[in-house]
Amino acid sequence: MNSAPPRVVLFDLDGTLADTVPLIVETFRRTVSDALGWEPSPEQCKEWIGRSLADTFGGLAPDRADDLIARYLEWNLANHHAYVRPFDGVTGLVERLRDAGRTFGVVTSKRRSSAEVSLECVGLAGRIPLLATEDDTTTHKPAPEPLLHALRQVGADAGDAVYVGDAVVDLQAAQAAGMRSIGVTWGAGTEADLRAVGPTAVVHSVAELRTLLGL
Incomplete structure (x- = not known):
């Protein structure tokens, strides 16, 4: 990303933080x-x-x-x-975000009960300050409402935030919300499909993502 690292980092869950x-x-x-x-x-x-x-x-x-x-x-x-298995480097990424005092969380289309089990399976239970799920909004990705809901919870503006996801609908939701977006290639979406949406960036490893986030 060409500008300063975002103050708020929101993540998709499936295929992004957890290998589900x-x-x-x-x-x-x-x-x-x-x-x-x-x-x-x-x-x-x-x-x-x-x-x-x-x-x-x-x-x-x-x-x-x-x-x-x-x-x-x-x-x-x-x-x-x-x-369900963890992706290499994700736990370290979450720890770096926490140690840096950055605001971060997960916005997922899963129901809360399922999301909590997924986080438990990859060792992230209790480590995610914000968890926004299907239960929290009436419309869902690619609509922007789930991301806007999460931003309201942390008192942040879309211009201060980035959404990281592995699916086209993740990037579309971020764009609709006025947020920066980063596509990751280790989940469900192909690089070609992710790039076709026009995200802020596409990354191929957690290490590359960490660098892009200024960590």
Whole structure:
């Protein structure tokens, strides 16, 4: 980024701070296959990452959305510890943010209960000062409301903040909120898709992200 490092750093969770992508892909695959009788490809499942379950399943099968959400959550929560792994360097990044006195947090489309389990699986439980989830707003990424809600919680302006995420909807939400955006390539989104949105930057490693954030 060409300007000074942002005062507020907000992160997506899935595919950004926690390696949950294999779990999410398998959960989507099982849920859709068992309930609707067809099997989505891994690429299709990854395209759904970052959106709320209500938006995803409401688009796939509006009359079955509640059933699909229930099936998804049951299998996903039961298998978190078998699938979810930390990304190398993320714990150190969080520690550097804390030691530097920076304001930071997570804004995710997951429900709070699921997000808390994910954070526990990667050793970040109790280390994230702000956790904004699907439960906190009525509209979700790529709409800006979740990010604007988080900014209100910390008393910050969009111009002072950056959102870091691995999905196109993350970058779109940041832009809609008037924030800087950083795409990371170690999650669900491809570099080409992330760059096509026009983010402030795209990074390929946590070390590169740390440098960009002035840490």
